[in-house]
Amino acid sequence: MDTWVGDQHVTTLDELKKGLLPFLPLADGVTISGGEPFDQPEALRALLQWLRDLHSGDVFVYSGHTYEALQQYFAAFDGLIDAVMTDPFRQDIGQTLALRGSDNQRLFFLTERGRQRFASYERQLEPQDRNLDLMFDDQTGEIFMAGIPARGDLQRLATEMKADGHLLTMTVDKRPAP
DSSP: OTTTSTTSSOOOHHHHHHHHTTTGGGOSEEEEOSSOGGGSHHHHHHHHHHHHHHOOSEEEEEOSSOHHHHHHHHTTTTTTOSEEEESOOOTTSOOOBTTOSSTTOEEEEOSHHHHHHHGGGSSBOOGGGOOOEEEEOTTTOOEEEESOOOTTHHHHHHHHHHHTTOOOOOHHHHSOOO
């Protein structure tokens, strides 16, 4: 949820690059996800070009926009994105397909590298797809998660943490009422 609200954590492109630089030698690819990367197309293009100049791995982008709406960018981004997952996450639609938060999302290959790397994800979700990465901020105590949890996983985590005497606040708990 913290990636859905604009202007919540403002940073510069230079700060982002500086933060990514130590991890690039360890990565076989880079995934860019929300907020909405295409809300800042110039900054996204600059970041993607920088990544291509420094890194030989694949680039995968998630967008809440449709493929049809994004086509206006693809000529200017030629060769910078290998695969893109399009369409908005929908809580009311099932989650049975790999790499997707909801089954309405579509995977498109923009380069041959993208097809080779991600074609195997055009399939049903498998148990091993449920890997999540946790990152800890030593200064604030915050924990950041990357991955696509199953429906209900975060609530189960909160319940287990509370049962063990830990306080767990998730950004979904902080969202404004509709």
